[in-house]
Amino acid sequence: MLDYLVQFQINVFALGILLSLYLFMRTTKLRTFTNRLLRWIIYATAASIVLEPLTWIFDGMMFPGAYFLEYSTNFMLFLVGPIIAGLLLSYVDYRIFNDARRIHSRVYYQQASIMTFLILVYNIFNPIYFQVNRDSNSFNSGPLKEIHYGVLAFSYLFMMYFLVRHWKKITKKEVLIYAICFLTPILGMVVQMFDSKLHFSWTSIVIGLFMVYIFLETMPSDEDYLTKLYNRRSYETELSYLVRSRKPFGILIFDLNDFKEINDEHGHHKGDEVLLHFANALSHVFSKEGLASRLGGDEFAVILRGNQDHVETHINKVKTYLQKTEDAVLKSLTFSYGFEKHYMDMSMDDLYKQADQKMYLQKKLSKKEKNLPEGMAEGL
Template sequence: MNVGSISSDVIGIAALFFTINLAKRNAVVDVYKTKIYILASTITIIILSLEIMDIWGQSLQNVEHIWLYKLENVVGFLLTPVVPFVLLYLYNNDINNNKIFYSFPLLLNSVISIATYKTGWIFYFDQAAAYHRGSLFAIPIVIGFFYYILFMISILRNDSKYDRDDMLFLKYVFFMPVLGVSLQLQFIDFHIVWPSVALSLLLYYIFLRELQFKYDVISGIMNRKAFEREMEIYDNKDNVVAVVVLDLNDLKQINDSKGHHAGDKAILISATVLQESFEKIGKAYRIGGDEFCALCEGASEEDITESLIKLEKLLLEVNNIHDIKIELAYGCAFYIKEEDNSIYETFKCADRRMYEHKAKLKGLYGRRVDDMKRASYNQ
């Protein structure tokens, strides 16, 4: 009996039960991602349990139980691509629009896995109850890798949501199962794939928990602590950085007249508009009660202008939908290391321009977009 492999599987199961329990008690980043994480972890626990049963069964090599060994392996191979498929839902919003493309490989694997019980396509047991790989053994692995690659692409497409350290950590975390598969393909008795998946899920949970310290609870965008860390990084870099400071007008009046629930809603709407407006060129932060900022590395004046125009258009749209009227004052300045003392001085300049813009907005709600452009940073 491969005691080492069983021990690894047991540790993996214990770790996932622990993190599932924590995830149920504390929603990780958002409720949706928590549900996806719990589902992927639960499936992994089932596969790890089947692997323990399979290792134990093969050590006995009881010919009377061949049917049970085959059943365990059929279910295991059937579930193999399901974990990366489920993880796709963490970042890929396109799945429901392309159900055939995403679902067909999973369906194909299911058919082949179930048929293997009779055909021996993926695996088979000889008359002595010894396990052997079949001619289509690679199919579940290839399909699993297909979903895993799509999952990695989805992460890279969302890299603007994470800083450099986050992306590096994620790459290490999700490289572990790749290494596990490579080793197990070379050494048939080396059961390390699913323990490595369990470890990756555990580390990913820790990563999501850490993100909670970087994000603002009400707005859903990054908080002041993350902003200050990014400012410190940019202050020591040579790249041009656009600093856009924004302020939500009349938040106190919204709180006083409609309650703090309405005020929180106004903050959330403002943050959503800000993030959507600057998502292609920078990162959005909530840095105070009614204060926001966007940091845009390498952005040009044209980029900022286009983003501010988009912001104004989105504000018009949300104000036609919601009963709370959102108005954002903003100002922008560019940090150029060779010309400026520090990015903090640039921030002060952008902040002054924001207050100048705020003063111009008094009684001028519904102004033209061209006026917005001139008020933003050409002071």
């Protein structure tokens, strides 16, 4: 038994990490779809880490039931790989689109698992992936075993393609974490192909899971969950830094016009679309010259660093971007804004109040124009 512990010590270590993650997840009262997916991934990964050494332990052993144990553990080990891959992709998909129905409709990306299961059933009668000799109870690879590794590699490469395709919808931090999460299993498989005693194929998945849980599930996020802009905490942190550093900057405060009416008339789902559309406009226009944030509700802010001589140009670009849609509600979206440049004797609160007051005056004027007859409004 001690020899097995030494040989599979990395599996024991990885299993300990998974147990720790699971216990930490059980301490929270918050139940989310991402937490449920992560628990399933932990269960499947733990199963693979336990099954792998069992296939080695039962190999060559001769006792009643040994053949069944050797065959069944290998059967399940072949099956669990695509299951984990599908669950990982489901997690990333939900983080990007926040739509559980989308995951359900895609069967949790388990198409490769279903195909693998059918092949393994066929394998019982006509070994193509593996076989176990009944006389010696020894494992032997089948002639088409490489197809299984190809399916696994394709699954993780498809995840990378999925990530590249939708990378603009998530933060750079998430892209990096997911890339590591997807690449480490591939590297683990390559290492184990050269030396089967280096059990990195399944244990490498634990690295990605650990990073996902620590950096995405537990650490406070610096972004707004809906719009993927920076949140109020990030806005205040950046503002505090610029005030202390005495660097030139200014702030733009935005508020959407008639947002309550849009929610009341078209529903909150359309309201979310409006917020996302406006957030995308800010992100597109200010990505290089400022930090765009959602302060809450339909209130947004942009911190403009350095030269602020082109504020009106930026505003016009935002208006132009908002028109790039066929959706009538989104296309009719308007906003009010206020800009204030920071001076050395101004506090963060004073700066915000000045910009907010200008925004409020513009909003008041906008409502006044809206209530005037069309000809008089144009005259103003």
